[in-house]
Amino acid sequence: MMRALVSALALGAASPALAQTLAITGSKLVIGDGSAPIENGTVLIINGRVTAAGKGIAIPAGTETVDAKGKWVTPGLVAGFTRVGLAGVDAVDPSNDTAANGAAFQIAIDIAPAINPDHPAMAITRAAGVTRAIVSPDAASGAIFGGQGAVIDTGSDADPITKPRAFMFVEYGESGARRAGGSRPAWFAGFRAAVAEARGLGGENPLLRKQDAQALLPVVNGQMKLLVHAESANDIRGLLSLKREFPMLDLVIVGAAEGWRVADALAAAKVPILASALTDLPNSFEQLGSTQSNVGRMKAAGVTVGIGMIDDEDTRQAQYSAQYAGNLVALTRVPGATGLDWNAAFAAISSKPAEAIGMGGEIGSLRPGRRGDVVIWDGDPLELSSAAQAVWIDGVKQSLSTRQTRLRDRYADPAAEALPKAYVR
Amino acid sequence: MTNAVRPEVWAEHSVWPQDPGFSRALANGGVTALQILPGSANLFGGRSVTLKNVYANTVQGMKFPGAPYGLKMACGENPKRTYGGRGQMPQTRMGNMAVNRATWIRAVDYKRKLDKGETVTRDLQMETLAGVLSGEILVHNHCYRADEMAQVIDMAKEFGYKVTAFHHAVEAYKIAPLLKENDICSAMWADWWGFKMEAYDAINENIPLVHKAGACAIVHSDDANGIQRLNQEAAKALADGRRVGINIPDEVAWTWLSFNPAKALGIADKTGSLKPGKMADVVLWNGNPLSVYTRPEKVWVDGALMFDAKDPKRRPVSDFELGQPGEGDVK
Structure with a gap:
């Protein structure tokens, strides 16, 4: 993971997909070390590492910010x-x-x-x-x-x-x-x-x-x-x-x-x-x-x-x-x-x-210095009805598409279409 | 695994009434009735048995009164691999179908003789298959792939029997309207996938998509652990469906593990819902049963309290576990 990032940055390709610096704000924040969730918490990731997580975290000017109000945020x-x-x-x-x-x-x-x-x-x-x-x-x-x-x-x-x-x-x-x-x-x-x-x-x-x-x-x-x-x-x-x-x-x-x-x-x-x-x-x-x-x-x-x-x-x-x-x-x-x-x-x-x-x-936690592995959940992450909505690894936003979601989308509507399902992508 | 055609074996002759799994299914899963089927190595696996989840010294003491027998059949990789590895029929999927059809031809002939009142030597294989053809025995067909389920549906029409349920049915979502049209239930997992090729196209929305098409959807386990969490499996499938806009109410999703399996087992007139006159098979949960934080507090079978989380004397411990470490303390 890190090797790919370093080369991308060396080329100056700081596209949003490779942004390693971001702040996720306003969430119910779980540090992962056994402490209780923090209401209205922020996690700050700089250069792919967690630099701060908690309440009242100062966000450097120009940092990409993700509003996670009403969501849960945890370490991966x-x-x-x-x-x-x-x-x-x-x-x-x-x-x-x-x-x-x-x-x-x-x-x-x-x-x-x-x-x-x-x-x-x-x-x-x-x-x-x-x-x-x-x-x-x-x-x-x-x-x-x-x-x-x-x-x-x-x-x-x-x-x-x-x-x-x-x-x-x-x-x-x-x-x-x-x-x-x-x-x-x-x-x-x-x-x-x-x-x-x-x-x-x-x-x-x-x-x-x-x-x-x-x-x-x-x-x-x-x-x-x-x-x-x-x-x-x-x-x-x-x-x-x-x-x-x-x-x-x-x-x-x-x-x-x-x-x-x-x-x-x-x-x-x-x-x-x-x-x-x-x-x-x-x-x-x-x-x-x-x-x-x-x-x-x-x-x-x-x-x-x-x-x-x-x-x-x-x-x-x-x-x-x-x-x-x-x-x-x-x-x-x-x-x-x-x-x-x-x-x-x-x-x-x-x-x-x-x-x-x-x-x-x-x-394994969002304590300072850890890798920027962060998940935004649509609810209590341990509950059956909840799902991950966004995932970062080393501060890099990840695709959540899978073979399964592609098949699901292809067959979401069982009705026959103009062309066979093999053409639905 | 001695012959791909074994409809003469009956699961009830192998059921171990002291299996500790019954207590786990009761105490953690709130399961009050269950179908036990032979394995899937054979095309014709034998008769299934439906039990009440109440310990007895004999399997006879556990049988669900009045429940019809089922016939386990299997498509796909398992019979193909089991016998193909030995260079025997059926070695391929076309071999599966050929052996199936040849067997049904014999069964139709046997039943014709019975119907005419001719004297026949009792044949345990043909007795079971004739029971299927007359509608007394319900077909439970292990089948993963959509194309194979469609082949089985055609075969059932060819020989004049009905498939009651496809088990596993990981590709049911691809042919959900066909399953509805033929009134076939699908007994599915919430999220098992990928352990073999025919499970490769499994998706987490299989159950809600089948339900949405108007077909009969069932949450099943086929597993000593999964049976303890059928409610959780239903909850996952329900949530996955809602995330893609399939909005099924909680109480309707509950049919996946109550009324619909009772229907597939042929006992929906006796259990599976709380309608007056039905057996008092009831679970009191300590919260919303679609939450991971919820467990059964009390379980009644036929109105008898068989589990009470607050009363250690209402927690069954099988003979096997008595005097062993933990003594079956499943919690």
């Missing part, structure tokens, strides 16, 4: 765990880069080049007000390591990568045990061996290719986040013990259906969670204790929790972020349930996933 949503941009159509293998079952490599896999801004999921996600996403590879069938994921923007330009190689993804739990050969102890043995090989301490018959071992070194040194998928309380405890064994690991747990059962331990270990918000069925033996109160209970215990969507239509449906967050607010009105208040629920789809991935200073 951050989808906490997705595979957006990795598949055109999931079931069409050549268009699907989520996993590489026949690959010689696992850890060395870097998904950044595969992220395709032309996949329809990118525009559909953007049109739902989701401007950034944590995008993970999936592990191949015989591997526990999926490879290196990225943080992306959902903009319509040619450069979707915000941060390449932002983290390493690993499958643990039932899926990881199966990949490791059939048991959790086998997974631990494999993980420890991989760490040793990354440190150059492997034996004569290494498990990893040299490129995989090298790619793991930043994880072992704590320079790269380690995102591990686990669901059960016992598996989460296992990962916390792994972190005690290797204190340098910068661990983030993904899924965590039973996180509520170990919430205090997670809080004490300061391990953030990218949780599946509404998982409430015992779909597997590692998810027996699933409950919609999971996120609320972890938050109440002091855990940093963002909403993620692992294995939940994760190539396409990041547009559910707001609905999921809204459902957690609904729980606050259900006796015996634990949800999130509105401000915390919004943070769970903006600043919290950003913080979990270590990018809270860049994205």
Whole structure:
């Protein structure tokens, strides 16, 4: 994104489409950091970054101003765990880069080049007000390591990568045990061996290719986040013990259906969670204790929790972020349930996933210095009847047109016309 | 997935009455009746069953009294892929239609013998299909693409049966007047799309566009999670419609998850609205049920209070979950 902007500005092409300096005024303004909405707020973006947001913000003379009276203005949503941009159509293998079952490599896999801004999921996600996403590879069938994921923007330009190689993804739990050969102890043995090989301490018959071992070194040194998928309380405890064994690991747990059962331990270990918000069925033996109160209970215990969507239509449906967050607010009105208040629920789809991935200073809120990712909504962004009306990414106004809106417009009137529908554009 | 023609199987023989999903559909979704269908790998999938959402030790104890059976059929990619991958019929969409029509020819012949009073050896496949031809069993046809739905409509006319509902019907908006003309319901998602090629042209306004054309629109789930949020799916579709000028009142949109599905299940004379004489299947919501912030507070089935958010003793916990972590605390 930034590269395109810089070249455009160098050419002096400061067209309105590329305006990076603007003020959006008069709205119900949500900062995204868990604070309450501000009535009649203004957000000021200069050179693609937020410089100020709140009440009574001074707007420099000559700044393009957008009146958002009666609207809600928020930071762009951050989808906490997705595979957006990795598949055109999931079931069409050549268009699907989520996993590489026949690959010689696992850890060395870097998904950044595969992220395709032309996949329809990118525009559909953007049109739902989701401007950034944590995008993970999936592990191949015989591997526990999926490879290196990225943080992306959902903009319509040619450069979707915000941060390449932002983290390493690993499958643990039932899926990881199966990949490791059939048991959790086998997974631990494999993980420890991989760490040793990354440190150059492997034996004569290494498990990893040299490129995989090298790619793991930043994880072992704590320079790269380690995102591990686990669901059960016992598996989460296992990962916390792994972190005690290797204190340098910068661990983030993904899924965590039973996180509520170990919430205090997670809080004490300061391990953030990218949780599946509404998982409430015992779909597997590692998810027996699933409950919609999971996120609320972890938050109440002091855990940093963002909403993620692992294995939940994760190539396409990041547009559910707001609905999921809204459902957690609904729980606050259900006796015996634990949800999130509105401000915390919004943070769970903006600043919290950003913080979990270590990018809270860049994205996920409208605090000064953050990227100019802003959405104008026609109502409460968590409510089902609301929609994004305008989206900026890095201060650049985005198109909200998608394949879906084009098809809708073509078929809005079913009556036969002079020419077949194929001519209606 | 052993043969593309399996009308002899009945979903009720596979229903697990202790499935924890029933409690979630009740407590989070306010679902009081539901149809359970066989999968879509086969052209003829078998009989569906309609249940009351009340736990019982047996599926017999859950069956909706007087509900007709349905026949699950499937178009498109699933049967084509399942059998084509093995080099078997039907390998293509034209193979789908050829196997379908050959099967209906047998069924018409079987029914003719029955109607004449001839002695026939009982044939479970043909019994179900003869039930369709006589109108006692309702056809629920999994079908995504508009062109395929039109092919199925022609086939139904060829053999003299009626399609009650197309399921998924992601391209129903392209042929909504045809669906109205043939009195066929479409059971749709609000915004599922793109997981396979035949779902590529899904649009968020499918439900309101079908409704606007005067055809029968249904919000369905086909999913253990989606069934907990049918009200939310309807709300999204309603809002998406209004944004393009399709102004459907809230109470009319509610038919998408009450009266219209009851009609497609053949039980609209018994449930699906609050008219005098109908079963007392009622949900008390703690707010506007088209809001994301709203949940069921109480759910009655046949007038019996089966869920009460304020009374833990009125929250069902299946045998499977008893004594397990969380004990089915769905909230």
